Amino acid sequence: MLAQYIGRRILLLLPLLLVVSVVSFVLIQLPPGDILNMEVLRLRSAGTQISEEQVEALRQLYGLDKSLPEQYWLWITNILLEGNFGTSFTYVKPVSEILAARVPLTAVVSILTAIFVWLMAVPIGVYSATNQYSIFDYFWTFVSFIGIATPGFLLALVFLWIAFVQFGISAIGLFSQEYETAPWSWGKIVNLLQHIWVPIVIIGMASTAGMMRTMRGMMLDELNKQYVITARSKGLTETRLLMKYPVRTSLNPTISTIGWMLPGIISGEALVSMVLNIPTTGPVLLQALLNQDMYLAGSIVFVLSVLTVIGTLLSDILLVWLDPRIRYEGVS
Amino acid sequence: MTRETMSGDQILAAGETRPAMTEEALLEINNLKTHFHLQEGIVRAVDGVTFSVRRGRTLGIIGESGCGKSVTAHSILRLVPSPPGNIVDGEILLHRRDGEQSGSRLEEHTDLAGLDARGAEIRAIRGGEISMVFQEPMTSFGPMHTIGNQIMESILLHQADVERAEARELAIENLRRVGIPRPAQIVDAYPHQLSGGMRQRAMIAMALSCSPRLLIADEPTTALDVTIQAQILELMTALQEEFGMAIIFITHNLGVIAEVADEVAVMYLGRIVEQADVIELFDNAQHPYTQGLLNSIPHIDDDKLHRLRAIEGVVPDPYQIPSGCAFSDRCPSFMPGTCDRAMPGLAETARGHLVRCFLFSDAEES
Numbered sequence: 022m023l024a025q026y027i028g029r030r031i032l033l034l035l036p037l038l039l040v041v042s043v044v045s046f047v048l049i050q051l052p053p054g055d056i057l058n059m060e061v062l063r064l065r066s067a068g069t070q071i072s073e074e075q076v077e078a079l080r081q082l083y084g085l086d087k088s089l090p091e092q093y094w095l096w097i098t099n100i101l102l103e104g105n106f107g108t109s110f111t112y113v114k115p116v117s118e119i120l121a122a123r124v125p126l127t128a129v130v131s132i133l134t135a136i137f138v139w140l141m142a143v144p145i146g147v148y149s150a151t152n153q154y155s156i157f158d159y160f161w162t163f164v165s166f167i168g169i170a171t172p173g174f175l176l177a178l179v180f181l182w183i184a185f186v187q188f189g190i191s192a193i194g195l196f197s198q199e200y201e202t203a204p205w206s207w208g209k210i211v212n213l214l215q216h217i218w219v220p221i222v223i224i225g226m227a228s229t230a231g232m233m234r235t236m237r238g239m240m241l242d243e244l245n246k247q248y249v250i251t252a253r254s255k256g257l258t259e260t261r262l263l264m265k266y267p268v269r270t271s272l273n274p275t276i277s278t279i280g281w282m283l284p285g286i287i288s289g290e291a292l293v294s295m296v297l298n299i300p301t302t303g304p305v306l307l308q309a310l311l312n313q314d315m316y317l318a319g320s321i322v323f324v325l326s327v328l329t330v331i332g333t334l335l336s337d338i339l340l341v342w343l344d345p346r347i348r349y350e351g352v353s
Numbered sequence: 354m355t356r357e358t359m360s361g362d363q364i365l366a367a368g369e370t371r372p373a374m375t376e377e378a379l380l381e382i383n384n385l386k387t388h389f390h391l392q393e394g395i396v397r398a399v400d401g402v403t404f405s406v407r408r409g410r411t412l413g414i415i416g417e418s419g420c421g422k423s424v425t426a427h428s429i430l431r432l433v434p435s436p437p438g439n440i441v442d443g444e445i446l447l448h449r450r451d452g453e454q455s456g457s458r459l460e461e462h463t464d465l466a467g468l469d470a471r472g473a474e475i476r477a478i479r480g481g482e483i484s485m486v487f488q489e490p491m492t493s494f495g496p497m498h499t500i501g502n503q504i505m506e507s508i509l510l511h512q513a514d515v516e517r518a519e520a521r522e523l524a525i526e527n528l529r530r531v532g533i534p535r536p537a538q539i540v541d542a543y544p545h546q547l548s549g550g551m552r553q554r555a556m557i558a559m560a561l562s563c564s565p566r567l568l569i570a571d572e573p574t575t576a577l578d579v580t581i582q583a584q585i586l587e588l589m590t591a592l593q594e595e596f597g598m599a600i601i602f603i604t605h606n607l608g609v610i611a612e613v614a615d616e617v618a619v620m621y622l623g624r625i626v627e628q629a630d631v632i633e634l635f636d637n638a639q640h641p642y643t644q645g646l647l648n649s650i651p652h653i654d655d656d657k658l659h660r661l662r663a664i665e666g667v668v669p670d671p672y673q674i675p676s677g678c679a680f681s682d683r684c685p686s687f688m689p690g691t692c693d694r695a696m697p698g699l700a701e702t703a704r705g706h707l708v709r710c711f712l713f714s715d716a717e718e719s
Contacts, residue, residue, distance in 0.1 A: 246492055247487055247488075247489050247492040247493050248492055248493055248494055248495040248496070250432055250487070251485075251487060251493045251494065251495075251556075252495065253432055253479070254430055254432060254479050254480060254484065254485040254487075255479060255480035255484070255506065255507045255510065255559075256475075256476040256477060256478070256479035256480040256481060256507075256510055256511065257476070257506070257510065258471075258476065259471055265495070265498070266495040266497070266498075269495075269497045270495070270496060270497055343497075344496075344497060345496075345497060345499075345543045345545075346496055346497075346543065346545050
């Protein structure tokens with residue numbers, strides 16, 4: 022039953038991914054002009070003479086003279102058949118190389134942020150609900166309003182300023198200087214962990230605040246349900262009955278929203294990463310879009326979308342495992 | 354305030370000649386007051402209720418919505434949410450005989466009203482000695498766990514010597530006992546896979562899984578359709594005969610009460626207004642409110658059809674209860690200058706028949 026459900030979901034993903042790839046590609050092509058306009062402009066302003074014939078030759082070389090469907094077909098077949106994402110004009114190296122350097126780190130930051138959000142929001146939400154209108158509840162309500170209302174990049178700036186002015190620390194980047202260019206080693210991983218909590222907390226702030234409120238609201242609903250009183254009437258201790266019944270039911274939305282929490286984290290991550298100078302895909306994507314570096318931008322959007330879709334799939338599977346009501350109503 | 358009938362029982366219970374087991378008091382509630390302290394004021398949901406439940410017998414509590422039936426039941430197991438609800442006065446005495454609990458005294462009372470509502474003592478009683486069946490079978494089970502898991506939870510909690518595998522067998526056995534078909538499969542079913550009637554049966558199976566001495570049934574058949582209702586009532590009476598537990602049966606349905614109860618207490622706005630043996634109550638209802646309730650049910654054997662007589666008015670707002678007798682503003686026998694002056698006391702008009710009304714006694718509530 023479960024295997025069948027997962028299989029069906031994976032089959033449904035294939036057309037979705039196709040649509041995602043088309044949308045990614047078309048979106049990148051939408052603005053007027055292309056990478057060559059930018060390039061020519063740059064060369065001319067640098068004083069290099071470049072003729073219309075040369076531009077046309079370049080255009081043919083990069084396949085920019087072809088129609089949009091043709092360009093898309095070339096792009097997607099290269100990715101699927103050869104793992105070739107094309108070449109970045111700005112960085113003058115294969116897109117796959119840039120992705121290989123940046124995507125894993127983005128994934129790590131995103132996943133760790135999701136875990137951080139979950140670990141913070143769930144216990145606080147549960148405690149706030151069971152101690153509604155206590156000082157603790159008011160405190161976290163206040164914190165969560167601030168968290169929702171403050172953009173991540175502003176938090177990052179404030180954090181940098183405080184760290185620098187108060188402690189004299191430059192909290193930029195993910196590694197200390199000596200590890201910046203060093204090959205991966207145990208020491209480098211430890212160094213990474215020492216730095217990575219800063220972006221995680223800042224990026225996760227808004228999601229944590231939101232999920233805290235969701236969890237609190239869900240719990241308040243569930244706490245008044247008959248089955249909680251039933252459980253209490255059986256003689257369970259308060260903690261055990263909370264964990265087994267209302268908390269379990271309330272977790273439902275925190276799992277189902279992982280899917281759309283990920284894009285939020287990734288876009289929030291872009292701005293925060295710019296500020297904190299973290300080598301994730303965010304800053305590269307922004308640069309690529311500004312330069313109309315279409316293969317790079319399109320590939321980043323595509324890869325991140327694929328990761329998000331996979332995240333949604335995982336959250337759906339997790340949900341089926343968590344909530345027995347979904348499996349049977351959804352499939353049969 | 355101990356009533357004459359009750360003190361009589363106590364003398365018998367303590368004396369040499371023990372009466373039949375069924376006549377002994379199991380639970381004795383004295384002057385119970387459960388109030389809710391809300392922003393709008395104090396709601397006296399239960400305001401001086403006294404009754405006792407005998408071993409192996411059924412006490413029916415009847416009354417309109419909001420009269421304090423459920424709060425009384427929840428108070429016994431200390432399930433009233435606090436804040437805002439508090440037991441402000443009275444006792445809830447659970448009597449235990451020798452050997453029924455680890456305590457070695459011959460007879461032991463535990464005052465449930467004095468226990469910590471979250472403490473270990475009341476938790477040992479909940480689901481073990483006293484268990485409860487609720488009104489909404491659709492939401493009474495947690496949605497995320499199987500029926501079997503939730504029944505086993507009760508068993509494992511109160512019977513320390515039972516292993517998991519054995520608890521599962523016991524859960525299946527309990528489901529079979531309440532008439533659930535294919536219990537070995539239903540034990541692994543989730544609540545949403547069962548019908549309301551089946552869930553209520555499973556609920557009863559869970560409540561009886563630890564052989565309680567008192568079962569509190571809080572409108573167990575209200576949410577079910579009539580045929581299922583009859584089946585559940587039949588089942589409960591049969592199980593009572595088999596296991597000899599006492600039952601407090603709360604309902605607003607007089608027909609149901611007539612079917613199951615040995616003794617009936619009629620509640621109105623937090624107080625008992627009339628209490629009697631079930632036959633005495635139906636033959637000789639004295640309080641105008643009880644008479645009103647009886648008149649408002651249709652009789653199949655009437656020769657000619659006539660309109661049902663409803664009780665005038667509605668239950669008053671809990672913050673604006675009339676002065677004097679709480680029923681005075683709806684009472685057809687209202688006596689100006691008497692009923693609005695003071696709250697009548699409960700007076701015995703026949704053996705075991707108590708009425709709170711100035712028509713029968715001048716006694717006032719102190």
